[in-house]
Structures are given as C-alpha cells and as structure tokens.
Amino acid sequence: MLLLEQSLVTAVLKEDRKAQIALYNLCFPVLIGMVRRFHANEEDQVTLVNNAFMKILKHLPTFDDKYFESWIRKIIKNEIIDDFRRNKKYKAAFVFVDNYLVEEAVGPEIDDTFSKEYLQELLYNLSAPSRAVFNLHVIEGYAHKEIGTMLGISEQTSKWHVKIARKKLRELLTKENAYENR
Amino acid sequence: MKTDRELDSLFKSTFNEFTHEIPSEVFMDDLDSRLSKSKSKRTLGYWKWYLSGLVIIISIVGWSSWNIMEARTTNEPVHTNLLKEKNEIKTQGVEDEINEITKKGNLEVYRSLSNEKVSNNVIKLIENNKNKQKDWAIDKVLSSEINLLPVEPRYNNLDSELTFTTSIIEELNLANSDTLKKDSIQLSNLLETISSTPRKQPVEKKWKFSMSLLNGVSHIYSRTGTPTIEDAQQLAFTSSYTQEDLKDFVNHRKSIESAITSWDMSIRMEAKYGKLVISSGLDLIRWGERISFGDTLGIEQLNTYSYLNLPLNIGFNYTFHKWQLQPYMGVSLGISINTAMGDYVIFNDPSADYMVRNYRANKFSGVLQSGCLIEYLSTSGYKVMLNPTIRTSISNIVEDGLIKTAYSSFGLQLGVGYQW
Numbered sequence: 001m002l003l004l005e006q007s008l009v010t011a012v013l014k015e016d017r018k019a020q021i022a023l024y025n026l027c028f029p030v031l032i033g034m035v036r037r038f039h040a041n042e043e044d045q046v047t048l049v050n051n052a053f054m055k056i057l058k059h060l061p062t063f064d065d066k067y068f069e070s071w072i073r074k075i076i077k078n079e080i081i082d083d084f085r086r087n088k089k090y091k092a093a094f095v096f097v098d099n100y101l102v103e104e105a106v107g108p109e110i111d112d113t114f115s116k117e118y119l120q121e122l123l124y125n126l127s128a129p130s131r132a133v134f135n136l137h138v139i140e141g142y143a144h145k146e147i148g149t150m151l152g153i154s155e156q157t158s159k160w161h162v163k164i165a166r167k168k169l170r171e172l173l174t175k176e177n178a179y180e181n182r
Numbered sequence: 183m184k185t186d187r188e189l190d191s192l193f194k195s196t197f198n199e200f201t202h203e204i205p206s207e208v209f210m211d212d213l214d215s216r217l218s219k220s221k222s223k224r225t226l227g228y229w230k231w232y233l234s235g236l237v238i239i240i241s242i243v244g245w246s247s248w249n250i251m252e253a254r255t256t257n258e259p260v261h262t263n264l265l266k267e268k269n270e271i272k273t274q275g276v277e278d279e280i281n282e283i284t285k286k287g288n289l290e291v292y293r294s295l296s297n298e299k300v301s302n303n304v305i306k307l308i309e310n311n312k313n314k315q316k317d318w319a320i321d322k323v324l325s326s327e328i329n330l331l332p333v334e335p336r337y338n339n340l341d342s343e344l345t346f347t348t349s350i351i352e353e354l355n356l357a358n359s360d361t362l363k364k365d366s367i368q369l370s371n372l373l374e375t376i377s378s379t380p381r382k383q384p385v386e387k388k389w390k391f392s393m394s395l396l397n398g399v400s401h402i403y404s405r406t407g408t409p410t411i412e413d414a415q416q417l418a419f420t421s422s423y424t425q426e427d428l429k430d431f432v433n434h435r436k437s438i439e440s441a442i443t444s445w446d447m448s449i450r451m452e453a454k455y456g457k458l459v460i461s462s463g464l465d466l467i468r469w470g471e472r473i474s475f476g477d478t479l480g481i482e483q484l485n486t487y488s489y490l491n492l493p494l495n496i497g498f499n500y501t502f503h504k505w506q507l508q509p510y511m512g513v514s515l516g517i518s519i520n521t522a523m524g525d526y527v528i529f530n531d532p533s534a535d536y537m538v539r540n541y542r543a544n545k546f547s548g549v550l551q552s553g554c555l556i557e558y559l560s561t562s563g564y565k566v567m568l569n570p571t572i573r574t575s576i577s578n579i580v581e582d583g584l585i586k587t588a589y590s591s592f593g594l595q596l597g598v599g600y601q602w
Binding site for chain 2: 114139
C-alpha cells in the first residue's frame with residue numbers, strides 16, 4: 001500500500017521539482033504496472049503514465065482521501081479508457097459478434113508457475129481491444145456492463161472479447177507447457 | 183488449470199501485486215518537459231493579466247490626458263480666461279487690477295487709458311494668457327499694424343477667430359478713446375474683407391477608418407444540450423437509459439458545472455460611411471466551465487477552450503459632441519488555437535459509479551455577437567472606448583455522445599484606438 005506523506009504533498013503543492021520527482025517515483029510502479037498490461041508500445045506507456053501523473057499533480061490540492069493508491073489507480077484507469085475511446089483505430093477493432101456461447105471452457109491441466117514477465121508477454125499476443133477487456137474484467141474485476149459503459153461497447157461485445165482472450169491465452173499456455181514437458 | 187476461473191486467478195494474482203520499479207530515462211525526459219511547459223503556461227497566464235491591467239491603465243491615463251489637452255486648446259476669449267484665472271488669485275490688489283483690465287479688454291488698452299502702474303504679477307499673467315489664447319488680432323490692432331494683417335488667419339479655426347475679433351471690436355467701441363474707435367472701424371473693415379474672402383471648405387471624408395485594441399473580461403455560462411437515446415447507446419446505456427434518465431443526467435450536469443469569468447482581447451478594425459459602420463478584426467475568446475463533483479476523487483476541474491475568432495459586424499454610429507455610440511451585431515468564425523481537452527463527469531447514476539472523461543473541443547465554432555461601443559474621440563484622432571458585449575456560440579463547442587455543450591457570455595472591454 002502506498003503511503004503519501006503530508007510533507008511531500010506540501011512540497012509538491014509549492015511546485016518543488018525534487019518533490020514532484022519523488023512523488024512520480026512513488027506513483028510510477030502502480031501507474032506503469034497498469035499501463036503495461038494494456039499497451040506494449042513504450043511510447044504509449046510514456047504518454048499514458050505521464051498524462052496520469054499530470055492529472056495527479058493537478059488534482060492533488062483537492063485530494064482528501066486516505067486511499068492514495070486507489071485514487072491514482074482510478075486516475076490511470078480512466079486515462080487508459082479515455083485513450084481507447086479517443087482512438088479511432090481501437091474503436092473500429094471493438095467488433096460486435098453475437099453468435100457465440102458464453103459457457104465455461106475446460107482445457108487440459110496446465111502448470112501455473114509462470115513469471116509476471118512471461119504472463120505480460122502472453123497478454124501482448126492478444127489484440128488491443130481483447131487485452132483491454134480482459135484486463136478490466138479479469139484483473140480489475142469490472143462487470144461486463146460496466147466495461148461496456150467505459151469503452152462504449154455493448155455488454156455482449158465485452159463478453160466476447162473476454163472469451164476470445166481466454167481461448168488465446170489457454171492455447172499459448174498449453175503450447176508453452178507442451179514445449180517444457182518435451 | 184482446467185477452468186476459466188483458474189486461468190483468471192493466475193493472471194489476477196500475478197498482476198495485482200506490483201514490484202518497485204524506477205522510471206527509465208524516456209519517462210523522466212518526457213515528464214521534465216511537461217513540468218517545464220506547465221510552468222511556462224502559468225507564467226503566460228500571469229502575463230495576460232498584466233497586459234490587461236496595462237491596457238486599462240493606458241486607457242485611463244490617455245483619456246485623462248486628452249481631456250486636459252482639449253481644455254487647454256479651447257478657443258475662449260481673453261477676458262473669459264482672465265476671469266477664470268482671476269478666481270485663482272487670492273491677492274486682493276491683483277484681483278482689482280484684473281477686474282479693471284477685464285473691463286477694458288487688454289493690458290495695452292489699460293495702459294493707454296490710465297497711467298496706473300501695473301504690477302508684475304498681472305503683466306506676467308496677461309502675457310501667459312496671450313500666448314495661450316492666440317490673441318494675435320488685438321496685438322496687431324493696438325500696435326497700429328492693421329494694414330499688414332494677413333487675409334487668411336494663421337490659425338486653423340477661422341470661425342472662432344472671427345468671433346474673437348468681433349468681441350474685440352465691441353470692447354474697443356466701449357472704450358472712451360478716439361484712437362481706439364478709429365481702430366475699431368479699421369478692424370470692422372478688415373473683418374468684412376476676411377468674411378467675404380472665399381474660404382476653403384474642408385472636404386468631408388466619406389470613409390473613415392479606425393483601429394483599436396480592446397481588452398476585458400467575460401462571464402461565461404454553458405448551455406447543456408440534451409443528448410438522445412442514440413447518444414446513450416454509443417456508451418452501451420441502452421438497457422438502462424430512458425428519456426427521463428437523460429433529462430436527469432442533464433440536470434445533474436447543470437448542478438455540478440458552473441460559470442467562469444475569463445479574459446478576452448480584440449483587435450478591431452472599422453470603416454465608417456456616414457452612420458453605417460462595418461467592423462472586423464480578431465477576437466481572442468475563451469469558453470469553458472468549472473466542474474465540482476464527488477467526494478472520492480474530489481474533482482475540481484476547470485475546462486477552458488481558446489478560440490481565435492474572425493468577426494464581421496455591422497452597426498450604426500450616433501455622435502454626441504465627442505462621444506459616439508455604436509450599437510452593432512454580427513457573426514464570427516472561430517478556430518481552436520489549442521488542443522484543449524475538457525474533463526466531464528459521466529454517470530448512469532451519480533450516487534453510484536461515475537467516470538471522468540476527456541473531450542476535445544471542436545476545431546471550428548460559429549458565434550453570434552452584439553454590443554454597443556461607447557467611444558470618446560479626441561480631435562487628434564485618438565479614442566478610448568468601452569465595449570459591452572454579448573456572445574453566444576451557435577454550434578456546440580464540445581460534442582461527443584452524452585456531452586453536448588454550447589456557451590454564451592456577456593462581458594465588458596476597455597480599449598484605445600486611433601481614427602484616420
């Protein structure tokens with residue numbers, strides 16, 4: 001859990017550059033951790049992380065919540081979602097497919113000892129929209145209806161993306177397992 | 183890992199824990215440039231207010247100076263000014279002398295009619311007054327050089343010179359001296375000659391052009407457009423949003439968004455033809471609103487969108503002495519000069535979850551404007567002006583799905599200008 005010291009807030013509000021950098025270093029792991037799951041491109045990561053940090057600086061004078069970490073998570077999440085909504089290439093990629101079954105798939109037994117970096121790489125194999133929906137639903141815990149509202153897509157489209165993402169990830173993990181068991 | 187739940191759990195447990203990480207150089211360089219830019223942006227903001235203050239001060243000082251200059255160059259008869267100055271002199275002896283001189287019209291007359299000694303103070307006062315009041319005619323008459331008088335006076339304002347000369351003749355007639363009466367007749371003849379001489383009539387200019395710089399403040403209030411069900415569908419609200427919900431959303435927006443006061447500036451060029459005035463130029467207009475919402479995020483957002491507008495106004499000019507009143511109205515085309523993004527709060531139910539969304543202002547905007555320019559025009563062509571304005575955007579400045587916003591404003595500008 002991130003702890004925000006009052007002395008740091010005071011210094012940041014006085015526009016002390018060293019304090020601003022210290023706050024950035026404090027927020028960075030949370031911000032980049034989240035952005036990295038959505039975007040593989042470093043340029044996108046820089047833009048989104050720093051956009052979010054500028055918003056944190058802007059709204060810091062009005063921040064009176066104890067939960068700093070959840071506050072900055074909400075800011076970076078909104079930044080990521082806004083980026084999807086603004087970006088026409090992603091909008092076009094959120095296609096609606098209605099003839100699919102939402103039923104739980106069952107696959108072969110897979111060894112679940114994977115590193116964070118490896119799982120991150122697997123996520124990059126998904127299309128950007130599927131990765132976004134999978135992240136929001138599975139890791140962030142949002143309902144499909146909420147995701148639909150956030151991304152401007154229907155509930156069904158959100159479910160479809162999660163299904164596609166799971167299928168792809170399962171295939172990749174199975175392949176990796178088979179390779180290691182040879 | 184057989185089920186979806188197990189797969190989800192693998193990703194969730196791995197990614198919900200973060201490890202400490204130091205930002206790379208790419209991140210730091212970008213951050214550094216952003217922090218510097220935001221500082222210089224604020225500095226520019228201060229400068230705008232300094233500039234506004236400066237224009238206001240220049241306007242006030244300029245207006246006062248012109249007023250003083252105008253008063254000094256007014257062609258008033260010598261004795262009127264003497265009476266004015268007399269009031270400022272406290273010494274009783276000097277006052278009496280001035281009364282005597284005023285009655286007789288001139289220091290020379292006074293000297294010729296009485297052998298009284300004139301005090302130095304009075305001489306100085308009258309000499310100064312002579313310089314100010316262009317009393318060339320009386321000098322010439324009294325020094326018997328009447329025949330050498332030029333037909334055209336040395337001064338531009340012929341009418342006031344003639345009036346002045348007439349008043350001298352009256353004063354000379356009042357005097358009990360044969361010499362002065364003779365001078366009076368000669369001067370009357372001269373006056374007749376001057377009056378009968380064909381005078382060059384000044385050509386009235388048909389077109390008059392002027393340019394001015396105005397600076398002021400505007401109070402901006404937003405007009406929230408009602409979105410349609412189709413707009414809501416874009417955000418997947420179809421199942422939950424009804425027409426009533428949309429109205430509630432609009433009302434909630436109105437309750438959390440408030441008006442702002444902003445700085446604006448105009449360069450105005452106008453052409454007058456008789457009473458008709460056509461004006462154009464450049465207007466730097468700012469629209470926006472303040473948003474205060476929620477306890478969790480504590481959102482206190484100021485959205486501002488700057489536009490450079492090209493106006494075209496038509497108006498009528500009414501002149502009252504040196505004051506001019508110019509009611510006008512027109513349209514203008516605005517081009518966004520920054521890539522400003524506004525933050526708005528989107529919610530299905532404001533008591534539940536909500537989102538803060540970025541919206542970009544439209545690149546172009548149409549504005550309907552009207553106002554009433556009040557000008558004080560000095561004889562030298564300079565003018566100071568007050569410009570109460572009303573502006574309203576005829577197209578939405580921000581328009582994307584649920585958010586539709588147009589703006590209106592009323593403001594007051596103060597400015598300085600020059601008329602050719």
